Amino acid sequence: MLLSDVTLREGDQMPDRDYSVKQKVDAGCALDDLGLPYIQTGFPITGEKDYEATRRLSGAVSAETIGLARALTGDVDAAIEAEADIVEVILPLSDRHLEHTLSATREEAFGMANEAISHAIDRGATVHVTLIDAFRTNPAGIVDFFERFPEPKFINLADTVGARVPKFVQELLASLDGSVDFDRVGVHFHDDLGLGTANTLIAYEAGVAKADVSVASIGERAGNTALEELVVSGTIEHDEKFGVEVDRLVPVCRRVLDDLKESVDPRKPVLGEAVVTHESGLHTAAMLNDPSVFEPYDPARFGGERHLVFGQGTGQASARILLRRAGVEPTDEHIEELLSLLDREGPVELGGAVALAGDLQ
Template sequence: MTVTLRDVTIREGAQMPGREYDVEARVAAGRALDRLGLDAIQAGFPAVGETDRAAIRRLAGETDASVVGIARARTADVDAALDASADVIEVFVPTSDRHLEHVLGKSREEMVAMTGEALDRARDGSVAVHLTLVDGFRTDPAQLAAVFDAFPSVPTITVADTVGARTPDHVRELVADLRARGVDGDRLGVHFHDDLGVATANTLAAVDAGATTADVSVASLGERAGNAALERVVVANAVDGDGDGADFDLDRSALVPACRATLDALGESVDPRTPVLGEAVTTHEAGIHTAAMLHDPGTFEPYDPATFGGERRLVFGPGSGRGSARALLERAGIDPTDERVARLLDLLAERGPMDEATATTLVDDEF
């Protein structure tokens, strides 16, 4: 099953406290993301200001991905997105009882009417439209299905877990419920926040249950705890699916470089232990690990980093054990006697830590 990934890094990241991505930063990030072959890049909220509008205008003219501008279900917001020359206008509107009362201040019937007006305004501007249902995962499934029925010509309607309140079992249940009510999986998108730490798992669960579009963000950038991480969704699907997972139809070999380039463009960084993107994730020094990985890297890795444009690092130094020293000597064709192993361990402890190439050179020079 082919699943469309829509990146929300730029727009969601800009909503984090203290962030003010300028136009050049957004354009550079969008260019990096476009190298992945993503279907769409959500570049901003045009009604917010000229920075968002200018970034969308620039990117819409130079990316293969569709550039998305979001808009509340208000004609003024839609007009701002039209002025920004967005390829797609994604209208968003609350659907849960709580959000209808406390955020929108409208009845369900009024919400449907204003959504229809906003979508019509966008279509009048000859722009493709999508629709996102805010707090959708805390909305009664029957009411969600009614929105799908009310707007049959909208190709993608995204159900959002706006406050990150759901877990995979609930996600599967709701998606399955919508499918059972006649919602076409080809129209069903999902958007998850990571407040409970399960946005990636929720995305994979939704896809497994039949959703065919998913919003993702590099390194989970986004308000509060962020969103489902683009790189984690892609890698987890590839690894756990063992070839039978969803087809995300993007360039896997460009994943890590493109994500890191996006972070650089936005002035963001990640902890070294961050899954997939952190340097520590593919760095190994423990003696038992490096000894085995010199023979078979997959012994202590869930995937080959090179598959996704990353790089494995074996480190030798004070933490290396006899097994690692023995393996280094054997690879150089040197008999790993107890004396040589002990000497090499002393050298590694004295001169390390060092990478595999340097350790190999050390063996060649000293033995």
């Protein structure tokens, strides 16, 4: 499965966000360091910022840049003139979106798609398509689009409002298998039900060729499939790294967040500080001997770092191990002294706790 990063575009569409050209270029160059094949830059038709960010990134990264375009020739021209490597045409497909966002019938929408795709190809562009609200569309309509439009390299099926659960995704994709070429299928999930990563893993297991992701789930509403969650889950479960430099995953994602002046909740999977910090006496005692007892993976595998914290909650088992590491005999007296020290001086990380233990020699 190939990954297309949508952080720059989706993030910029969040309320109270207005990334600068420099922010987009800096963050895009950071993403490129991970080895991602595609980076979505924005809608060049919307103005100078997305136009210029697309133009600069197209000359600065190894990844192919994607400029979005509505199914309008003017949008297509803007993406091409901004030097996007790929023009991604977006088009509503579900009945509700055709009625309320496009005010067109399905046949009229297909006519618009035909004009936009043909225009892009005539101008020498590589074309992808995203079908808006595809996961709330009758599968026959999806098959019809694939049959009518063999030219786009990828056709992305979007769960635009994050409404679907893994069982539904699995069943819909199974219904399409054999009727569409999965080597041309992409997926775009939102995280409104907290299922973006799970749904994307289901698509991967079904043989879908491409998926949209974003750093820390950055995107409209609850965001999109988290790049880091998908890569870590795929690596652990399937030994599938999705072409990403996994040992640089965490630091690069944090660099992207810094470039965009975005933050994440400490409890955010993979990137949050709390998920790699352990203070409970039971946890730290076990993890001093074998960290995997209370970890799903070694953070260092993905460029992260675990933090063992010692203080008021530290128990006798942890104190005994700390004393031994410091070369101090773990007598009852030394254990009580160390626990008192940690209670007063803590919380401290492992190095500081061993140093305190060493003071008891």
